[in-house]
Amino acid sequence: MTLLGISGLEVFYGAVCALRDVTLSVGQGEIVALIGPNGAGKTSLLMAVAGIVKPRAGRIDFDGAELRDKQPEAIVAAGIAQVPESRDVFTKLTVHENLLIGASLRSDRAAIQADIERIEALFPRLAERRKQPAGLLSGGEQQMLAIGRAMMSRPRLLMLDEPSLGLAPVVTDAVFETIAGLQASGTTILLVEQNSERALSICHRAYLISAGAMVAGGTPDEIHAAGTVDAAYFGLMSNATGTQP
Amino acid sequence: MIIVQYLIDAASVGGLYALTALGIGLIFGVIGLVNFAYGEYIMMGAYVILLSVGFDWPVVILFMLVYVTAMALLSELLVFRPVRNADPSTLMIVSFGLSYMIQYIYVMLFGSLTRTVNFLPLVNQAIEVGGVRIAGVNLLQISATLILTVALASFIKFTKLGYQMRAVSENPRMARMVGVNIHRVVAAAFVTSAVLAVTVSALFITQTGSMTPFFGTSLTLIGFVATVIGGLGSLVGCALGGFLVGFATTLLQLMLPPDLQPFRDAFVFAAVILVLLLRPGGLIVLSSNQERV
Numbered sequence: 001m002t003l004l005g006i007s008g009l010e011v012f013y014g015a016v017c018a019l020r021d022v023t024l025s026v027g028q029g030e031i032v033a034l035i036g037p038n039g040a041g042k043t044s045l046l047m048a049v050a051g052i053v054k055p056r057a058g059r060i061d062f063d064g065a066e067l068r069d070k071q072p073e074a075i076v077a078a079g080i081a082q083v084p085e086s087r088d089v090f091t092k093l094t095v096h097e098n099l100l101i102g103a104s105l106r107s108d109r110a111a112i113q114a115d116i117e118r119i120e121a122l123f124p125r126l127a128e129r130r131k132q133p134a135g136l137l138s139g140g141e142q143q144m145l146a147i148g149r150a151m152m153s154r155p156r157l158l159m160l161d162e163p164s165l166g167l168a169p170v171v172t173d174a175v176f177e178t179i180a181g182l183q184a185s186g187t188t189i190l191l192v193e194q195n196s197e198r199a200l201s202i203c204h205r206a207y208l209i210s211a212g213a214m215v216a217g218g219t220p221d222e223i224h225a226a227g228t229v230d231a232a233y234f235g236l237m238s239n240a241t242g243t244q245p
Numbered sequence: 246m247i248i249v250q251y252l253i254d255a256a257s258v259g260g261l262y263a264l265t266a267l268g269i270g271l272i273f274g275v276i277g278l279v280n281f282a283y284g285e286y287i288m289m290g291a292y293v294i295l296l297s298v299g300f301d302w303p304v305v306i307l308f309m310l311v312y313v314t315a316m317a318l319l320s321e322l323l324v325f326r327p328v329r330n331a332d333p334s335t336l337m338i339v340s341f342g343l344s345y346m347i348q349y350i351y352v353m354l355f356g357s358l359t360r361t362v363n364f365l366p367l368v369n370q371a372i373e374v375g376g377v378r379i380a381g382v383n384l385l386q387i388s389a390t391l392i393l394t395v396a397l398a399s400f401i402k403f404t405k406l407g408y409q410m411r412a413v414s415e416n417p418r419m420a421r422m423v424g425v426n427i428h429r430v431v432a433a434a435f436v437t438s439a440v441l442a443v444t445v446s447a448l449f450i451t452q453t454g455s456m457t458p459f460f461g462t463s464l465t466l467i468g469f470v471a472t473v474i475g476g477l478g479s480l481v482g483c484a485l486g487g488f489l490v491g492f493a494t495t496l497l498q499l500m501l502p503p504d505l506q507p508f509r510d511a512f513v514f515a516a517v518i519l520v521l522l523l524r525p526g527g528l529i530v531l532s533s534n535q536e537r538v
Contacts, residue, residue, distance in 0.1 A: 097408045
């Protein structure tokens, strides 16, 4: 069953085209990876889904409802949470407040507290630093906090933008383990990664995007077989034949 | 005894300035808006007092709260929200425009001459204790400042709306992406600043008993000076900056030769320029200055 369906999406920043006729789908319970080089338009796609960037054309459907003209907070309410590339934890709020603010749209106090305890059990470092301003956390801890904050809205779809960026390999391992764990507990994941090997090792399906256009889509094996990843990353696009899903 | 008298006068004037600075600093902290129309909220509150002569004071205060809050919310909804994403200088010019518009609407309605009203005459009576004259309104000013500063700081620090305000202040886009209703948070900030404006208005009119459509401007200016001295952005800094300007003003009143007293404000602002030349980041540097709210 398709949870998120995007078709014919076009995003422009002024006259600059960031995404052109992009179509993809994320099924319920899947981990779908969006890979591609820097500047390919991966973040623009997530921002369009989150309602921060208004697309010029195309449809974004979530669980059967059109999302395109909705406000960002309504999109959170619909069940989509995002961990942005820059993490964007609120540095002046405490760790605890960062988690609480993730539950801004909920009012079930007891359940919110239970969720905080669950996240603190998952990331014990956050429990230790509960009262500290989030700005004092290390990069890896901020990543944990950003994931925890996103989980606090109990999303059905979690979008992660470059979760491994700037993290030590051992911390990256922990982050990817967490992502797998979240999927196992029923959350659908849309993962944006530049580190394509890493992403392909964890996802069910992947889309390769380059210069704002979809280049290939399929299972990790299919993507590998098409041989388009290296081409997209190293600028050999003229030789690559795009295989649309 | 003259020292004690000076301290009471200074704390009283300083309290009024501190409350003004808090109202301005709160809006600046949350949405980065330098709201020059803030003085007009105070002025409009004063005219509510003028129009509700004959009602008991709690009813008058209630009228003020309702009217000034409504005006603050309307200005946010109709004027500031449409330009929310404009750059700070545009926002400031817009608030200038709003300020002038309100002033001249009030000139049309009430004329530009001074109107007087006798509000809370009992509070204004001074009692003399050992050679020191204390008016009730002085005590009110000092205690209102302390109570409201502590209340506001606790509100920002401990409540859900408080941490949402701090989050909007730091990163409005991310705040929306975690589901914070940014319009509601900004509206709450305007309501809070309106309550502060009503307090200033009531205290100011109790003390002076007179108003023109223009009296808000000088208070706004002093409020700004206090905010800037306090290191624009920290609420505690705003309050301390207000007290400081109050102390400086009162001290100058006391020390200047009578011939120069009419030009007191020139000396106050000269001191402000000097402070900013020496410490561009504001006089008071607290760790909380790192926080915009």
